[in-house]
Amino acid sequence: MAETPRPGSPGTLVPRPPVGRAEPAKIAIDEIDRLLIRELVADGRATLSNLAEKASLSVSAVQSRVRRLEARGVIRGYTATVDPEALGQMLSAFVAITPLDPSQPDDAPARLQHMPSIESCHSVAGEESYVLMVRVGSPRHLEQVLHEIRATANVNTRSTIILQTFYDK
């Protein structure tokens, strides 16, 4: 195959076409779908009739779209949003962890999954290997959880205490 003329030769700092939005979209998700999703994120208990009104569509049409979005996994499910502090989880933190022994199989996420104080677990490209979001009742409780994390997954931890959450859409 012939090489396409380089749109910016190596070493130049000339950027390529305008950014726009990356649109990999395996299958089509149109504007109506996006509207329905927005509404359902705003109110997970919205009825089909609610949605139909917002979308200026019939209930049936909305129904099939929502079912399709659910089937495709675009909509994963529905959940109640709970105030952690109301449940006594007064302290939240990001906990970045690094395996101590790189020669051993790294199954930290699996080992930690059962711990109820761990809300999420991401593997990351950065100084550490994983970042956890942890919610506990008190500093004492955090200490205990950190000990358990270290012992369970054989990792170092670096914690960043959350002082205030401004928004979490």
Add this chain to the structure above:
Amino acid sequence: MAETPRPGSPGTLVPRPPVGRAEPAKIAIDEIDRLLIRELVADGRATLSNLAEKASLSVSAVQSRVRRLEARGVIRGYTATVDPEALGQMLSAFVAITPLDPSQPDDAPARLQHMPSIESCHSVAGEESYVLMVRVGSPRHLEQVLHEIRATANVNTRSTIILQTFYDK
């Protein structure tokens, strides 16, 4: 007031009573409430009858409890859980930011709130001042968002790319 006898004198490493759960609990949330919350987190569209069955309670009893939890703000609301990748947000990152000019009023969270790529914003006790969770379509898009964050809030940024999310309860 007389000083209470020190339960562990300064300098000792003797811990105090067992950890248990910190229970600040302004008002009572009993086990049934917790069950209802758990069920509603698992399925935000669960009906009162569903919940009544799980709790072995009457529909009316469940109704008043759920309404109370909502009114108190324990249950903040209901939302659909959406797969970010299905919506073309293929890249997520933690972005830690630090104000460049400490003498200026720090209103970074307010300034950034309008940006749709920013999913959450926490102020933290750590090396940086805030940690954002950002979702974008591509590395190019991330670059653009980072520029906008820096320009809008007059901050430095340090990004940690999320490679994979194992769980996010």
Add this chain to the structure above:
DNA sequence: AATGAAACGTACATGAG
């Protein structure tokens, strides 16, 4: 606080155009 029943409203499913 919880129960049970009664009444109401409507959300949802289905099939035709």
Add this chain to the structure above:
DNA sequence: CTCATGTACGTTTCATT
């Protein structure tokens, strides 16, 4: 996708314990 129909069900209210 719209429209129309019928059933089922979720919710609300209230009297009672």
